[in-house]
Amino acid sequence: MTVDPLIELRGVNKHFGELHVLRDIDLTVGRGEVVVVIGPSGSGKSTLCRTVNRLETVESGTILIDGTPLPAEGRALARLRAEVGMVFQSFNLFAHKTVLQNVSLAQVKVRGRKRDEADRRSRELLARVGLAAQADKYPAQLSGGQQQRVAIARALAMDPKALLFDEPTSALDPEMINEVLEVMRQLARDGMTMVVVTHEMGFARSAANRVVFMADGTVVEDRSPEEFFTAPRSERAKDFLSKILKH
Ligand SMILES: Nc1ncnc2c1ncn2[C@@H]1O[C@H](COP(=O)(O)OP(=O)(O)OP(=O)(O)O)[C@@H](O)[C@H]1O
Ligand SMILES: [Mg+2]
Secondary structure (H helix, E strand, O other): OOOOEEEEEEEEEEEEOOEEEEEEEEEEEEOOOEEEEEOOOOOOHHHHHHHHOOOOOOOEEEEEEOOEEOOOOHHHHHHHHHHEEEEOOOOOOOOOOOHHHHHHHHHHHOOOOOHHHHHHHHHHHHHHOOOHHHOOOOHHHOOHHHHHHHHHHHHHOOOOOEEEEEOOOOOOOHHHHHHHHHHHHHHHHOOOEEEEEOOOHHHHHHHOOEEEEEEOOEEEEEEOHHHHHHOOOOHHHHHHHHHHOOO
């Protein structure tokens, strides 16, 4: 079981108007763990991610990052956001800044690093995601897979305690998916704590410590990939897997 919790959600509830999108969510992610979140469209996966770094507020329940409750606002919230990085389906890079500037920007603004120190760190991270040669290009000059790897480098540049990925490969052409997943697998091997919403079942099987299956705003199953994929317990999960594995 989890010995050293890094992200904890306890009894978290959230509505959008009448719609109860997160229902009494209890979820613990241990330090160094990789948790893959899967489930049908609209089940609340993105909302779950967004509540963890407070892009969405919750109505009840507690969210702890490394033992500290999520701050409501202000400087403490900005610090928290820097500790839990997020990578989205759309890469959200600044189009008019170079790759290097994209990775360095928040290091200077949020972490208070000097420009040259930030740039040095950015080049290290770009090398780590296989983009050392692209530092001076603009996002539009890169492929989708390369842009997503820049977004990962940018998230890493904050020295986060954990990274959240919301369908990081869904916008990519098939031949680019693997280069992004390979970077994520390497991060997992290096011990990064990761929550990954994805439809890539191969990644879930090979890199996840746990699979969390959500449906209608609840966590229906939370088990090892081996157990989940070979013997899902719930009808919802069986149904979901039979659809997704046919493709
Ligand atoms: N800002 C919002 N305002 C109102 N409803 C929202 C908002 N964001 C999400 N929802 C609704 O909340 C539910 C959960 O959405 P969410 O995006 O978390 O699902 P998801 O599991 O990520 O789905 P998908 O697989 O399609 O990305 C959906 O019914 C969605 O329409
Ligand atoms: Mg989503």
